[in-house]
Amino acid sequence: MASLPVRDRAGNRLTGFRVVTDSELGRLGDRVVVAASVVVVEHAGAVLMVFDxxxxxxxxxxxxxxxxETSRQAAVRELREETGIDGVQMVGVAVAEFDLxxxxxxxxxxxxxxxxxxxxSLLVNDEVxxxxxxxxxGPVGEDMSPLDAEIARRVVHTPTG
Structure with missing residues (x-):
């Protein structure tokens, strides 16, 4: 894992990553505005990345x-819209902090x-x-978000869910 902050080519920075429980993540929205959600989908040691x-x-x-929407509802909707994956067990594991x-x-x-x-079965669409x-x-290619790659690495190494 890289030390934070991690910067992408546009100048966005991942500045924080805090492991939380599923219930803590659900209550986080009561204290701060959580603008978005991402899902780390794992299978056989690999993480699903989508090409935006x-x-x-x-x-x-x-x-x-x-x-x-709650953060969980956004995650469920986005995963379904972008991949076709639906009806899976999803666990909240972290909150990431960014300067964008x-x-x-x-x-x-x-x-x-x-x-x-x-x-x-994954479904290609207009967005993905x-x-x-x-x-x-593995390495992070030039055409991969280094911020998302770092989040994925940290989640995979988190013994939760």
């Missing part, structure tokens, strides 16, 4: 919360974990153009 057609990079499935640019802001991100026993099962012990 807009950002043109490999990243974790996830995205912004819609009005009235364009526009400049400080945000919190809910991090969930899903462990699969079998490979799922491809899928990659990435080994967290």
């Amino acid at each position: 057609g807009w950002r043109r990079q490999w990243e974790l499935p996830g995205g912004s919360r819609e009005p009235g 640019v364009d526009p400049d802001r400080h945000e919190f991100l809910a991090v969930y974990r899903v462990r699969l026993r079998a490979l799922p 153009l491809d899928f990659l099962w990435w080994s967290p012990s």
Whole structure:
């Protein structure tokens, strides 16, 4: 794992990563605004990365919360929309903290974990153009979000869920 902060090519920085329990993550929204959620989907030692057609990079499935949604509801919706994966056991495991640019802001991100026993059928769509099962012990390519890769590595090495 890298030491924080980790910076991407746009200047966004992952500044914090705190392991929490599922119930702590559910209550976090009472104290701070959690703008988005990501899901670390694991199978046979690999993590699912999606190729985002807009950002043109490999990243974790996830995205912004819609009005009235909890962090968990956003994670479930984004995972279903971006991959077709639905009806899986999802556990809240961490909160990540970012300093983002364009526009400049400080945000919190809910991090969930899903462990699969079998490979799922994945659905390419307008937003996600491809899928990659990435080994967290492997290198981070130039076309992969170093922020998401670092989150995935930290989740895989967290003995929760």
